[in-house]
Amino acid sequence: MMTDSEVLPAHDAPAARTAAAARREHVGRLLQHHGALIVLAVLVVVGSVAFDFFATPENAASVVVSSSFLAIIALGMTFVIISGGIDLSVGSLFVLGGVLAAYGSQAGVVVALLLPLAVCGTFGLVQGLIIARTGMAPFIVTLAGLLGVRGLMLALSNEGATTYLVKNPAFAALGQGELFGLTYPVYIAAALALLCMLLLQRTGFGQNVFAIGGNEHAATLMGVPVVRTKVLVYLMSGLLAGLAGALNAARLSSGVTILGIGLELDVIAAVVIGGTLLTGGAGSVTGTVSGVLLLGVIQSLINQIGDLTSSFQQVVSGGFLALVVIAQRLLSKAQRLN
């Protein structure tokens, strides 16, 4: 899918560069782009061999179903991070989306979906406008967003005391209905992933996102619509977080006010593990999907190894994230030297 094999021969190779170095660089790029996928495959194989319960369809389905919500948010985050930004508000937007969807489901399915999308989209839009227009750091703007959105969520839910229940069966079916043993959110996540892949790889918008993340100043000089692209990227992130929240509310039949706190960190970890550079300018949707699934598989393995508590999952995720960023750094250093 990537264009490595086409780029390498066309490169004007200096005489000193040996075939071994070229091969090393090729392996390096492969690792950076598909590292998460490789580790995922290894883990799945090891898990299937080592534990009987791991390779069962039920377990696979549970991993995929629980990953789908993280995946939807991570898609938006992928665009944000490739553009050189970060969005810390998605965890709060996810919760807000759930509360709004459960609240709106009293008035029908359409309202239950549109209300969270409209509100979360507006938050994304405003954050994008502030970031793009004033040049304030995305980190701090979305941090304020995290607090503000959480405050709004608490205000709506009577300081977290009220949990709106989804009593609309049609809306609940959206999160709970099954097709071939998998719930609808899995298919929605898959369709969105495909869409995002096309958007990132095959459209001018995707190219603009890469250009801004690679070098914003150069992108501005080349006439890339920097402000518009940035605003769109944060709008997308907000919309996807709201959608994931709405689907989650449908799955749980209620707008839970405590889940999803700190979710932004899981999402960022998944995106980074998937090979998207936090410095911007490089990354892929497939990598992000692999990263999300990898975190899901790690969690599933640890849950099933009896005497390990879920705290171990955090230790492993944190350690893994550290390894990935070290590897990314070394790989990109090696590439720059070549």
Next chain:
Amino acid sequence: MTDTTTAAPATRVDRTRLFAWLQEYGVYAAVLTLLVLNVLFTPRFLDVANFRTQLVQVTPIVIVSLGMALVIGTQGIDLSVGSVMALSAAMVVLYLGYGVLPALIVALVAGAAVGAAGGSLVAYVGVQPIVATLALLVGVRGLANVLVPQLMEFRNPDLIALGSSSVAGVPIIVVIAAALTLLMAFLVRRTTFGRQVVAIGGNRTASELSGLPVKRVLMTVYMISGALAALAGVLATARLQASDPTSLGLFIELSAITAVVVGGTPLAGGRIRVLSTVMGALLMQLLSATLIKHNLPQSWTQMVQAVIILTAVYVTRERGPR
């Protein structure tokens, strides 16, 4: 195309001066205003007990944000501080059998070790501070929970005394925080190390070229931040009279970053304002206390905080292309 400063030159100069003034004194003015408003409108605000409660509550945030100010001064960020607090809370009860001092030392060493891990990722491997410390945030919280899975009470009288006794009416932990503030102010303003930290934050390449020990200084900065977070964890545990790695220090990184930013330290590095950072922490505490005293719910506090953060950063932001 999208220049926001298209106003006439005269008003622009005024705005620049206003922003500079706000960055310099805004936080003091805000604290003063809130104090005056409270004295006028909040019943029993001037009680000594009230001040004590507020100060004791804000102490962990103040201590953590001192380290955070140092890290942000180097153009970095330390997200791991809350998890370090949890780890030190776990460590201190595990080693309490050897006495308070050894347990305290173990906790501080553990915090500094986490800081060293983050610092070496940032300084030697070249990982961005936000990811390096994010990995630690996730991993170290897990580690603390593995060590002490659930709330663990303790009965060591010395540690309890550390959390609850007072010197001349002032709680010991507040005295410690005040002493650390002065120490940090001295470190930043009057020592070579402080100058080096600010220089690295201002321009890392130039610092490297002029022969500053950039990597060593960065490492030290993150270790100091880790050790301070660990101390905050121990003090909070002492006050709680129980070790609670699951929830201790949760989201304190946000409060600490807020305090630093509201205090006027630019996120772009190169400048550290220690006393203003403490003022920033006090402002946020005072704000939430004021809202609570007037029966406004927690949700309001968070929304107001969001607005204050945005205003503070807008005022201190760097102008021009970076």
